[in-house]
Amino acid sequence: MAITEGVTGEQTGVDREYGDRVLAVEPGGNEFIPDEDRHGTPGQLFWTWMSPNLEFATIFIGVLSVSVFGMTFWQATLGLVIGTALGAAAHFVLSARGPLHGVPQMVLGRLGFGYRGNALPSAFMSIMCGVGWFATNSVSGAFALNTLTGLPPVPSLLVIVVIQTVFAFFGHNLVQAFERYAFPVLAVIFAITAIVILTKANPGAPAIEGGVGGLGGFLLTVGTAFGYAAGWTPYAADYTRYLPASVSTFRTGLFASAGLFVSCVALSVVGAASVTIGAPSSDNPADAFTSNLPSALANLTLLAIALGAVAANALNVYSGSMAFVTIGLKLPVKTQRAMVAMVFGVVGFLVAWWALADAAASYEAFLLVVAYWIGPWLGIMFADQYLRRGQRIDNLLYDPEHTNWGGFSAFVIALLTSVLLFSNQEKFVGYVVRSVPELGDITFFVGFVIAGGLYLLVNGSKISRDKPVSAQR
DSSP: OOOOSSSGGGGOOOTTTTTTTTSSSSOSSOOOGGGGGGOTTTTTHHHHHHGGGGGGHHHHHHHHHHHSSOOHHHHHHHHHHHHHHHHHHHHHHHHHTTHOOSOOOOHTTTHHHHHTTHHHHHHIIIIIIIIIIIIHHHEEEEEEEEHHHHOHHHHHHHHHHHHHHHHHHOOOOHHHHOOOOOOOHHHHHHHHHHHHHHHHOOTTOOOOOOOOHHHHHHHHHHHHHHHHTTGGGGGGGTTTTOOOOOOOOHHHHHHHHHHHHHOOOOOHHHHHHHHHHHHHHHSHHHHHHHTTSSSHHHHHHHHHHHHHHHHHHHHHHHHHHHHHHHHTTOOOSSSSSHHHHHHHHHHHHHHHHGGGGGHHHOOOOOOOHHHHHHHHHHHHHHHHHTTTBBOOHHHHHHHTTOOOOOHHHHHHHHHHHHHHHOBBBBBBBBBHHHHOOGGGOHHOOOOOOHHHHHHHHHHHHHTHHHHHOOOOO
């Protein structure tokens, strides 16, 4: 059901002059988008989610699966496909809700967590994704620019950060336009690069000694692939809420998830294949990857890596700032989301600067940590959506009195339980994993099941008593 009644509070602040203007700062923060301001088609979501994943961070997932997790190429490919497919499936479901409700993804999270309880996952989203992912991708872009131009790493990082922060500052329409025009450039360059890498690769090469190996290594591969793909799910409705409410929800979810799945699988598999060519020639990950390419193509690929980092981070800092204003803090400016985006750009730069020293270790740990909170969050989101099918929700999204401490509690319990028992990090190994190390890291799966199960148990009868709305689509 589209939100068409009970429009109050935060929902009234949309500037009707924004519309489909590209070179204009998107006003406000996380308001509902009225029908008269909707535009676009589901097909545009394909490049919206292809472009940000045509970057080196995606390639590096495959590199990790072979070089660190001890998988053969074919084992890595299977794990990468499974993990990405799980993340893309979640992205399908959440993206489809955007046109129906016309609000950002984290606003929809208020249903399962309550207005104030939703501040916790919104804070996780804004910090871990808006800053953490921003920093992670900025590092890969900086390495690429450094190798391509000879500009020192820190100035390279500054250039990348400034460009992508500008896109996020202007907001939704410019971000969508940039993804559209970046897509053909990135797709062509990476397609040629993939062909060259795959022709040089040795798919039958044995697993690298010293890696995790076995079931543990496979589950780590699945987990990192899922963490990367599912890392986009808290953004899903942010880029579909401007679509007309009349568009097909199936096509909306399909194009969004297809762009995510195709780009992630394609480049991560290329990354896995690149490791089978031989030992890396440089400590700079981007330089090590492109050293397998002819000089001209290597330069084009480095350019694409830098461009891909910008494409990814335009979304990261935009949605991170959207989540921040959903925490509930009120800023006395008309363009509060845009101002928060600028702050996140500065913070993201500082975090990326710190991570330059050991990008590989930071990235591996970060991917798993992202999956730790997103697993329970998805469990709550899906369980709540299932229980509320056929019911009115617009009266709850901007209501400060709406509470759902059952959802908040289920999230916290699932997060703490899954991490304490099943996490497998350098600084902390879960109690179950200490006894059964071959489990690898299944924290995200356990968190999803516990959170969803607890939510259904605690809120099932309560939400089911709400009266269905016949107009619900």
